[in-house]
Amino acid sequence: MDLLAAGTSVLETLNGAGYEAYFVGGMVRDRLIGRPIYDVDITTSATPDTVMSLFDKTIATGLQHGTVTVMIGKIPVEVTTFRVESHYIDYRRPKEVRFTRSLDEDLRRRDFTINAIAMDREGQLLDPIGGREDLEKSLIVCVGKPTERFQEDPLRILRGIRFVSKLGFSLEAETLAAMIETKELLQQISMERVKKELEGMVKGDFFQKAMNDAYEMDLMSVIPFFNGLNKYRQRCYEAITHPIILFALAGLTCDNLAEYLAAWPFSRVERKCIEVLCHALNQEVDPTYFTYLYGEEWARFYHQMKLFIHQENVPYQVVDLPISDRRELLISGKVIAEVIQRPKGPWIQELLRKIEYLVVMNQLKNEKETLIQYIKNEMEEADDE
Structure with missing residues (x-):
């Protein structure tokens, strides 16, 4: 049924x-x-x-x-x-x-x-x-007096924007004016409810149109920690296909990432993902190495964020990684210590991280003899210095 x-x-x-x-x-x-x-x-x-x-x-x-x-x-x-x-x-x-x-x-x-x-x-x-007539006109119109509807529940402002994103409809003039007039009331709404509407907005087929309306209304200035997104007012939002990307962009542009992550009702995984994406963008982590560290799903988010920031249109390329985990390296800390014949210490882990990076980036083959020779060369250069 x-x-x-x-x-x-x-x-x-x-x-x-x-x-x-x-x-x-x-x-x-x-x-x-x-x-x-x-x-x-x-x-x-x-x-x-x-x-x-x-x-x-x-x-x-x-x-x-x-x-x-x-x-x-x-x-x-x-x-x-x-x-x-x-x-x-x-x-x-x-x-x-x-x-x-x-x-x-x-x-x-x-x-x-x-x-x-x-x-x-x-x-x-x-x-x-x-309502049928407004459907035929592709208009979003409040029932009764718009200001009263939004004063009753300001979340309806974001619901209206979500319907723009979902349906591609336009906001009727009086409804839009009332949204602008009452938008400050959104600060009275719980973050959980705001987050849910924003997630629905990002998932709509007409997200760009919705963002245009949101910027026209200056909504970013009343949504906590979203004011920094005003720098992206004129951007194309087609690259953003998942809510976590919008939330990560807000984190990237806010003054205090830790405060933002604590204030919003993100899950543990969402919080970690936003933190990772913001750090990677600030550090300009190579996409291949990012994929190795965090997996393909987050790598696609990272790719979309970079496309949005740079306003590029480059298809995502699936990365064929030579290893998927450090344990797959054909060398270990024990072998390194034996080859170099030095007391164990932090230098071993530092060297392993460097080798790991070079192997992942296909700058060094994951072959035991090749890796041993690389280590000997590195130590010789260090001794010469």
């Missing part, structure tokens, strides 16, 4: 029990413009308790907001009761959620008109706010 069929079965059950129920949100929007759908949201006049009583397997996802996840086989379908919301108390959550019997009221609490279109199981649209 696919997503649409699972959702339709939920609608049929709710309708059969005498309740209104409709597809709503991104699923309707994407279906209308021919994009694939990845999840199913349903809005209904049935209360959460009623929804849970009508289906065999449900998850109380967010009962305080009227949301229940219905499992149809292994497919989750999110079902939310028609609701209206009072004013927001923390730029995220409404002070009060009240269930209603009115679909119209439910749609008017939503963020953008293109997300406020409902569709019944027969495919008939219910569109009291004109």
Whole structure:
């Protein structure tokens, strides 16, 4: 069973029990413009308790907001009761959620008109706010007064930019003006929520368009530690295909990398990757040696960052490394000590690192006799000095 069929079965059950129920949100929007759908949201006049009583397997996802996840086989379908919301108390959550019997009221609490279109199981649209027309015009328009929507939850500013990146739509003039007017409120939003929206923005097919809008709004100046990215205002962003690259660029341009890494909710791996990328770019580490040290995935990130910084268009080349680990060197510290006949010390590890680098860079063959001869030559030159 696919997503649409699972959702339709939920609608049929709710309708059969005498309740209104409709597809709503991104699923309707994407279906209308021919994009694939990845999840199913349903809005209904049935209360959460009623929804849970009508289906065999449900998850109380967010009962305080009227949301229940219905499992149809292994497919989750999110079902939310028609609701209206009072004013927001923390730029995220409404002070009060009240269930209603009115679909119209439910749609008017939503963020953008293109997300406020409902569709019944027969495919008939219910569109009291004109979202279909805005879809046809490829416009992102706030529901109601834009400043009120963004003051309720400033994250909607970044959501709007993410939809630009995902859909390639333009921001309607009044909506854009309200984003600029209220953008400072983004500093009230948790880093976790901001990070998630930025990740979605980078993954969009129209990331360049989204970044153009973000710079027009001067968003980089209100996102913590992102002010340094203003130096890249006129750049082409096509080389950036992964969120970690944008976060690494922010780290590269901020005044205090350690403070930035501590402030943002990066995972341990993300934090290490950003640190490595910034260090490598500052040190101009050779891409081949970087690949040897950190692997191909991070090497591709490094390549994309270099392309972006230098505004180049050079395809990534898979590196055929002569060794993948120092243990593959056909020489060891013990052999070096025997050849040189000197007391062991830090000089052995320093020499091994140098040999390792030269072998990786194909400047020295990984052959025991060749390596021994190289060591003897190095020691002779050192003695001559």
